Every structure is written in C-alpha cells, then in structure tokens.
Amino acid sequence: MRTMALQPNHLVPYGILLFICFISSVISTNHGCNKMDHDSLRSSFDMLSRLNWSSSDCCHWEGITCDEDGRVTSLLLPSKGIQGGISPSLGNLTHLSHLNLSQNQLSGPLGTGLFSSLSHLEVLDLSYNQLSGELASIPSIYIRVVDLSSNLFNGTTPSSFLKHASNLSSLNVSNNLISGQIPSTICLSSSLVKILDFSKNEFNGMIPLGLGNCSKLEVFRAGFNSLSGTLPSDLYNALTIQEISLPSNKLFGSISDNIVNLTNLTILEIYFNQLSGTLPSHIGKLSKLKLMLLHFNNLQGFLPPSLMSCTNLVELNLGFNRLEGNLSALDFSKLGQLAKLDFASNHFTGVLPISLYSCKSLGALRLSSNDLEGQIQPEILSLESLSFLSLSWNRLTNVTGAMKILMGFKSLGVIIISRNFLGEELPDGDANTGSVFKNLRVFGIADCQLTGQIPRWLSNLKKLEALDLSSNRLTGSIPGWLGNLPSLFFISLNNNSFSGELPKELSRLQALQSQKAAPHGHGYFELPIYTQRTNASITVLQYNYLSNLPRAIYLRNNSLSGRIPIEIGHLQLLHEFDLSVNNLVGDIPNQMSNLINLERLDLSRNHLSGGIPASLSNLHFLASFSVAYNNLQGQIPSGTQIQGFNATAFEGNPGLCGSPLPNHCQQANGSSITKNTEDGHDNGHEIQWLHFSVAFGFIIGFWGVCGPLVLSRSLRFAYFQFLSSVKSRFFG
Template sequence: MIKMKPNKVISSKDEKKDIPTTQLIFLGQWVFVLLFLPCCTSAACDQVDRNALLSLAFKVSLPLNWSAASDCCYWEGIVCGLDDRVVHLWLPGRGLRGSISPAITNLTFLTHLNLSNNRLLGLLPDRLFSSLFRLQVLDLSFNRLNGHLPISSNEASKLQIVDLSSNYFNGTIPSSILIPSVAAGSLATFNVSNNSFAGSIPISVFCKNGSNHSNLTILDFSFNKFSEPIFTGLGTCSKLQVFRAGFNNLSGPLPDDIFDLADLQQLSLPVNRLSGHIGDGIVRLTNLKLLELYSNQLAGPIPSQIGNLCRLEELALHINILTGALPESLNNCTNLSTLNLRVNYMDGELSAFNFSTLQRLTTLDLGNNNFAGELPQSLYSCKSLTAVRFANNRLIGQISPEIGGLESLAFLSISNNFLSNAAGAFKNLRSCKNLTTLVLSKSFMNEPLPDDESLVDSGGFQNIQVFALGGCNFTGQVPPWFGKLKKLGVLDLSVNLLTGPIPSWFATLPSLFYMDLSNNNLTGGFPKELCGMPGLTSKEAIDLADRSYIELPVFVNTQAATNQQYNQLSSLPPAIYLGNNCLGGNIPTEIGQLQFILVLDLSRNSFSGSIPDQIRFLTNLEKLDLSYNHLSGEIPASIKSLHFLSSFSVAYNDLQGLVPSGGQFNTFTNSSFEGNPGLCGPPMLSRSCLEMPRSPGAVFRTTNTHTYETKKILIALVFGIFFGIGFGIGFTIDDAKIPFHGWCMNKLI
C-alpha cells in the first residue's frame, strides 16, 4: 500500500449550516485534495535519499523530472512514507540505460523497487540485499544485468516478490538472500527465469521440512543451465501454485512429492532430460490447469486416470517416448483447450476415442505417432477447434463432409497417412472458410490433382496461406484455380508427377514467396513472368502480406537431416525450388529482379546458355544451385559480391574459364565446381589455367554430357525404387520422426 504524507483538515461541526450547494461541492473538492495529496507545506524529502537518487544518474531518452531544487517525494516514480523517506522507486519501462549505482543502497527505507523493462546493464551492487533490508518487492526483470547475485548477510529481510527474470545473471543462487524471507514466511514469488544460472535448484532452501507456514505460491527457474538431478522436497511448499523449471538440463524421474502439492495449478518442466514413467500420483493434482512435460525422455503410458484432472486446460506431453492408447478418462477433462501428444509412440484406434466431450478444445496435435483407423467422427463436434495435426500416423479412409462444420479451423495437417479420394477431400475442405494452413502431403497416392474450378468459385480456400501437397505422386498439370488464391504465400507441389509448363500466372499471386515445384516432370522454360513475383520483388507487397502467426509450427528438413521449426511465415526463407524437372532454355536475365529471394534452386534440369550476370542483383541470396544442367561460358565474377551466399553449386555443367576468387567463393569446396573440366584456377581447383587447352568451347562436352545423362538415369532409377517400396520422399510441411530420404532437401516437412 502506498503511504502518503499526513495532512490536517481544520473544520467545525457548524460549518455545514447555510452553505450553498456550489460551495459545498467546492469545499468537497478541496477536502479530497487535502486528504489524498501530500501537503505542499510539509518538509522536503530526506537529504540522504535525495542525494542517493541524484547519484543514480540514469540515462533516458526523455528526462526524468528529478531536480535538486524540488522535493524528491514529487519526482516521477518516487513515493515517500510518513517520515519523508523514499519507500518506492518505481520506473518500469522508462527507457533507463546505464548501470545501477551503489548509491541505491543508501535508500534504506525502500520497500518497493521496480526497474523492470529497461536497458540497465552491469553488476548488481554488492550490498543491495543487505542494505535494502526493508524491501518487499524487487523487480529488475527484462534488463541486461549480469554477473553473480550478491551475497547477503541480512537476517531481517522480508522479501515478498523477487523477479530477476530475463537478464544475464550467472553462477548459483545464494541461499543467504532467501533464508530470512523464507524463514519469516513472507516470500511468495521468486522468478529467475531466462538467465544463465547453473548448479542445482535450491529447493531445500525454499521448501524446508516442516515449513508449511511458507507462503510461496510461484517458483520459476525456467530457461537456465541447472543441470543436477531433479530436486526433491518440493512437496513441503504446500501453498505452491506455479512451478516452472523447463529448458534446463534436469535429469531423473519426476519426484513423487510433487504430487503432494494439492494447490498446484501449473507444472512446467519441458525440454529437460526427465526419464521414467509419469507416475499415477499425478492424478492427485486435481487443481492442475497446465501440465507441460514435453521434450523429455518420459516413457510408458499416460496414467489411465488422467481424467481426474478435470480442471486441466493444457496438456503438452509431446516429444517423449510415451506408448499406449489415449486414456478413455481423458474425455472427462472437459476444460481442455490444448492437447499435444506429437512425436511419441502412441497407438490404438483413434476413432475409438470420444472427442465429443471436449467442447473447449482448440488445438489438437497427435502427429508422429502410430495411431490407426479412420479419422474420428466425434472430432467434428468440437466446434472450437482451430488447429488439428494427425500427420505421420497410419490413418485410412476419407475426409468427411462434416469437417465443414469446423468453422474456426485454421490449421489442418493430415500428411503421410493413407487417405484416399483427393477430389472429395478438396470439395469438403473448401467449406472451412478460415483455413490458412493445409498440409496433405504424402497422402492420396497416385491420384489426379483436382482441377475443378468450382473449388474456389464458391469462395473456397480464399484464406489459404500455406498449401502443401508434396510427395503424393499427383498426376496432371498445375491446376489454374491455384491462381485465384490471393493470400497464398507458401505452395508445395514437389515430388509429384505433374507435367506441362510452369504457369506464368504464378506472378499474379500477390503474397506468394515460397514455391516448390521440384521433382516433377515439368517442361518448357523458366517463365520470365516469375521474375516479377510481388512477394519476391516488392517491399510494399511483402509488407502487405500476412506472414505472421501460424497456429502450430511447421518444419523444414535440411541437408543435415535436422528439422528447423518455424512458428511464423515471416521466418521461412523466400525461395523458388524448380530442381529435378525437364526444364530447358536460357535462364532469363530478368531474374535479377528477385531481390528478396534467399534460395534459388534450378538444379537437375536442361538449362543452357550462360549464367546471367544479373544474378549479382540478388543481394539477399543465401543458396544458389545451378548444378546438373548444360550451362556454358564463364562463372560471372560479379557473383562474388553476394555476401550472404553460403551454399553454391554449378557442378556438372559445361562451364569453363577462371573460377572467381574472393568473397564467399573462398569458402566453397571443390564439390561446388566438379564436373566442369573447363574450369580452372584457385581457390578450389588444382588445375592451373595455363595447363588448359587453348581451344575453348565444347571440347569436354561429350564427357560432361555423358556424365550428366548417366546421373539423370541413376536419379530416375533411385526415384522409382524409393516410391516402389513405399517410402514417401519430398517436401511435406510436418514433423518427421524418421530421417529424411531422397533428393528433395531443404524442404518444409
């Protein structure tokens, strides 16, 4: 409570007689001022406190109204107590810069100190805790403070709230700053998340045996470097409501005494090395609203009586080693809004589970498991659903027309299953008017790609931003109705059997910035219209496009066989993938207009002519792959000016002359240039240009062409074998539990 200076109001019992109403109102206003504002005639704030505040000398963009000529009790962020001593220093989000001066320790009457959300840096003063022994609230969160926490010898501390989160503190947490407050039963909140603290979490300090008088309700140690086996003794903090220690390196099983915390509402321990089973005792935490244990090594089934947690709103157990079917009791968790069990080894008939009781469910992620059967009909009664992922399971059947009743559905991924009837699926899905992300990759195998114009004539798919249909072996041509998807930003048609030319109308899609048509049978050339795609050429178009939030993450599988997670479209690299088709002709000189592109892959085609010098204008380019074509002439020396280029290949072409040196070219290996006997010189090729034949041209063409054609045949054979034995390869926007195989690399999965 903020204490104000005392004020005296002189009045008489007879003053109310015969006073007009307007005067009463005026008098009432002055009484309010006198009662609730410090008296301007009272003594100025303490000289020691004023000098201490002036010594802080914070740097700010807009000056504080701190002046030695005025009473410091009236300064911004300052509140004084009854004895004119400063009790509150409260300047959150004020743009403060610099370090915290040791002079702050002279403010010995401080009870509330809040300098959060500023740009303060450096160490904390050594005597901060011992000198400010009256502190009840300390909030220094979201700054750039670093170093160890100072050790305190004070025995009278009565801290209630300590928030040091989101800084750069390291070392261990000294018990000396905690024991007095814990012993006094005053400490209620302790948050040191998002720092670099190490060692063990000092649970024994917070939760001593027999300390049931403790008022601790919130403990947050997440995002640090704690690495000891997981703590015990937490059960004696009987009033604890929130416990977070995720994103550390904690190991071992969940301690049983956690299950004694009857008031616990949030238990968050993700991204550690926890092992063993989730004990049945967890069902005793009947007040639990959030349970986060994802990205650990927990095994065994989900406790069968998990439905006892009827207040549960979020259950996140993904990326573990869990087995078994969905517990039947889970449908008793009627408050559940998020259920994420992705990347486990769970199984059973999914259609046997009754989802209809989960009316508040908004997010359901069961991807990368071994669930079988058909898509559950009961799910269509969950009208609040906004995101559903069933990718990488063993589901069969068709998508029901009832899915159109999920009016809020924005994200749907059913890739890598055994679904059929693509035409019916598209017809039913067009009724989901709010769909923004649709991932159907590696399903509907060997069916025609639906080309029904009515799919969009009725307003279907008009909010689609991500459309992934890779690895389905779809036949036919790129359907013209795709050209009416004006919000489309990411399109995947890779690893199919599509024929015909690349449609020039792709350039009319104002938001398209990621297009993968690789691994098809497309013919013709590189349409120069593509060089005018607004999403790759216009800053204005990019700013207008919605590339922000995705309800569930999508993943990119890289050449290193690792999955890069993306939670928003703006993080995806603007790209054109046309590799492994039957495209030919020259690369258009207009390609230099794609100034915002990061990845350009034209490999394994039949492009001829020279490499356009205009590529030098692609100043954001990070990957350029022109390998396995029939390109001739020299490598333009101007390409070395592309300072962000980290991956480059012109292997197996008919290029000749000196390899450019300097810049990024000094980082590329011989594999970037092999298969071009006409190339010579440093930095990578050992052939000296003086040793090369004097007659330029196609002297090595027969050998190179033979090598190229041989490799194309081998590619085709391998490609056919992979599909013949049932392995889905290629671009799929989803999670991949099995290592990626095939030619299609750097793709969304």
C-alpha cells in the first residue's frame, strides 16, 4: 500500500488547525467562575442588593477575584453594610486565600466547620463587626494574617486555634470578651510572628513564657486585661521588638535591667499597673525609645541620669509614682523631640529646671503634686509650642509675676496652677491684658487662699470654656460679665467669700443655652485633666476631652444673698448646679424645671422658703438632689422621683412633711393625708426610683487600678482618696 507524502500545500491548513485547537483550549480554560463558587456566593450574600453582582460571571463581581480556573481566590467586601451571620456556604470557596469582611454589621457565631475546608486561606479579616461565640480553629498552614478585633468573641482561646499556622505573621484579637490565659504556643507554631495583639479583653493569669521564641516579634500588646504576675523573663530576649504595650493590668515586680537589650524598642506602655522598684540605671541605652508611659505604678527612687540620653523621646509619663530627687539637677536639654512630659504626683524637689526650656517641641507639661519651689521664670516663654501647663500643688510663689509671664504665651490653651502662691493677692491687671490669652480654654488657680476679686481681664477670654477659682478667699460680687463669655460652660467658684446676689446675667451663657452655641473645644487634651469631687466620698475624675467636662456652675460655700433669679431656667444644657451653703432667700423658682438636663442640684443650707415645686419632677435625669436645712414647708411632691431621694435630702426643714420624711402631713381639718408605716414611709402609692449617677471620662485611682467604665471598655477607672473637703475643682 502506498502512502501519500504530505505535500507542502497541505502544511498551512494543518498549522491553522493546530492554532485553532490551541486557542480553543485556552478559551475553554478561561470560562466563567466555578458554578459551586457562584452558588455559594449567591447563597451567602443574596440579600445584598447594593453590590454590583448583576452579571452571570461571579469573577466580574465587585470584591471578587478568581484564578485562571474560575475559582474564587479573594473575597474583599469591607465596609459594605453587610448584616446577619456568616453563611456556612463560604466554606465551599475552597480556593479562597484572602477573606476581608471587616467593618460591617455581621453578627452571630462562626460555624465550627467554617474554616475546615479553607486550606489555602492566607489573610482573614473579620474585624469591626458584632461576631460572637468562641473562636473557631483555623487549620490553614498558609495563614499569615488573622484580624478578629473589635467583635464580641468570648470564651477561651482553643489550643487548636492556630496550631498549624506555621506562616503566621500577625494576630489581632483585641477588643473582644475573650478570657482565660494568653496562648503560649503561637511562637512555637510560627517563627515568623511580628504582631500579637490581645489587648482589651478579659485575659487573666500570667503572661506566658515563649515570647522569646518569637525571633521576629515587633509588636506585643495585651493591655486592658486582668493579667497578673511579673514581666516574663524571656520577653527581654525578643531583640526585634519595637512595642511593648501592657497598660491597665495587675502586673507587679520590677522592670529588669535586661530591658536595655531591647535596643529596637520605640514604645513602652505599662501604665496602670503595680510595678515597683527603680528604673533601670542604663535605660538610656534604649536610644530609639519614643514613648515611655509608666504612670500610675509604684515606681520609686531617683531618675537615672541616663534617661536623658533617650534623645528620641516624644512622650515621657512617669506620673503618679513614688519617684524622688532634685528635678533641677537633671539635664533635659538633649530631649529635643519631647512633646509631652508628665511627672505629676511624685516627690520631686528643687525648682523648675531651666534645662527643660531647651525642649523646643514641648507642647504639654505637668509637674503638679510634687514639692517644687521658687518662681516661674521668663525663660519658660522659649517653649513657644506649649499649649498645656499644669504646675498645681507645689510651693511656687509670686502669682503676680507668674501671671505676667504666662500672659506672654500665645499658644496656651490650658493653665492649671492651683495650690500655689498661698495667701497672695490675685492680680487684677489691665482689662486688656486678657487679650493675649486668646487661645485659653481652661484656667484653674484653685485652693491658693488668694485674696482680691475676679480679675477683669478674664472678660476678654472669648474661648474660655472652663474656669476654676474655687477654695480661695476672693471677695466682691460675681461679675455679670461672666455671662458674656460665649464658650464658658464650667464655672467653679466654691469656697470663697463672694457676696451680693446671684447675677441673672449668668443665664446668658450661650454654651449652656443651646446646642448651637455649645462649646467648640471637643479636641483631645494633650494630657488628661483631673477634677476632684467630694460627696459621700472623695473621688477624682479624669477627662481626656474638654467636651466631656460636666456643664456646671458651682457656687457652694459663699455669702450670696437674694433670690434665685427666674432667668436661670434658660440654661437648659446645665448638668450640675450647686448653690449650697449661702444666704439665698425666697422660693425655689418653678423655672428651674426647665433645666431638663440637670443631674445634680444642691440648694441645701440656705434660707429658702415656700414649698418644693412639683414641677421639679420633670427633671428626669436628676440623680443627686438636696434642699436640706432651709425654711421650706408643705408636702414633698408625692408620686414623683423627688420622693425617691433619701430623707437626708430634706432634713432640717421642720415645715416639710411626707415621704421620705417620717412626719406625715395634715389636712386643714386635722385629718391625716397619708398614713405612716412603722419605719416612717408612706405605704400608699410611693414609687421606688432607681438612682443612677453619670460620670464623664473615667475615675482614676491613686495607686490601684479598677475595672472598665460602663461607657467604654477601652477606658479604665479606679478610686482615689485624698484628705481634702474641696468640691469640684481642678488639681492637675
């Protein structure tokens, strides 16, 4: 049989045929997305109409990336308003490597088998949702990044959580409700870990050993938990670490001298703990350190001179410890980057260090509650960026010179110099001199026993929002021009010798009248402001934001006379009003019921007469109330929250009757209006009211740390006792 040779004219058609077959093969491998992946996505997000998922090919959908076989590899849908739970159907996306559903409104638990089939998963980000339940195991050996922060996950961390994560570099489970101990095997599973964030949870026990195995660890955060014990010894072996953040725990013991091995350290935050001992003598070897926040501990001893070699420091806070020594002996001149310095509440002595004025970047300085002496020197004006200054509770002198110098600042927004200049006279000065304080928002010079009157130059401070002149010996009348300061919403004039009538001009305070004129100072304080309040106990409140200060007028313990002006009812944003221990007369005006945001009202120890207006029951937020020791008469308004206060709120008024007082009221014909029980309470229609108290910021403890404030899990509070009876004043 003959075979025909392939002729040249047959080569071209045959080549074309091969090319066509190749193209067809390519086309056939680049078809639309895999049907199972398509159906899984549809069933997972079928209610999400806002996404551009109209085409039949899911590989062209918003947030979707496919491989060459049409398998979904990336699902990236952050901030899309997705609600509901995470569908188990996502587990069918077996080629998925990147999953980001962060900043949505997802809720409910993660299915137990959700991640079991996602063996190629590399990046998982479900942060800022409302997911709950216990953490599910992630078996993928490829997983590099896990971010489950800011959810509602609870329970303990299972040992299998990241057991096979040999490529893990970043783990963030912060801001959840996870309890138990911090897992100790993460660095054993992966030597590539750079970031570990366990902060703002409910972890307890000791920080486990094992961090030294994290040869690449750069960030370790576990603040705002209930961790106890000492700092783990192998932490000082993590030579690559740049940040150690462990605030608000129960850690104790000293900071080892071995910390100087961590030469890459830039952030050291271990405030609100119980650390003791002295600072390492060679801490200056940490030349890259930018933030050292060790306030609210039990550190003691002298500051090592080498600390001044940390030339990259931006913020240094050693406040509320037991440190000592002559502060003026330290050389701050090398700290050219320093922006915040807080040494409050220690035992430092000496004068204000001249070398400190070489820190040209310094914007916030607090040296309050020490034993410094001398005078404020003109050299302080070289701190041209200074906006926050607190030198209260020292032994400074020459208030006239101090005010003259401080008026040379253009940038100062906060000045607190209370508990100094004892017995001196507060300078009045030229009324126009206040114009140099054009940015002053907070001024506190309380508890100095100063004489004189409220200085006229304050009338020019159009940005002033908080004024504290309490616990002095100031005399004269309260000037009506205070009511013309458009931003003023906090006034404390307690414990002075002011006389005359309560000026009705105070009712013109714009910042207490309407939200439109509310204070503009909503910014974050460079350093927190502390105020002290005395009621049944003495507490100290910390405020990080000026807008969180209570809208308040405190005039307790003066010699004010006359009637309460009815115009006071215009201050509808007022939260706290204290007129106690004065000589006020007349009725309680009905117009006070217009103060609908009032939380504290104290009219006790005056000479008020008439009855308690029933309209005060409209003050639905009232949590503290007293009219004790006046000349009030008649029945306490019944069936209202006013009756829910303790009898001590009404005592000292023989003419008052009715619950909660034991004496019953009599009708005109002598018959009883109400019948008393054996304990003196009305057994009729008495209503039990739940009392609550509102506190802004968080309550600070002097040496110990308590739990989280109700308003935010990220804030912590503690109790703080002082031997003082001063009420509502700034002290630092």
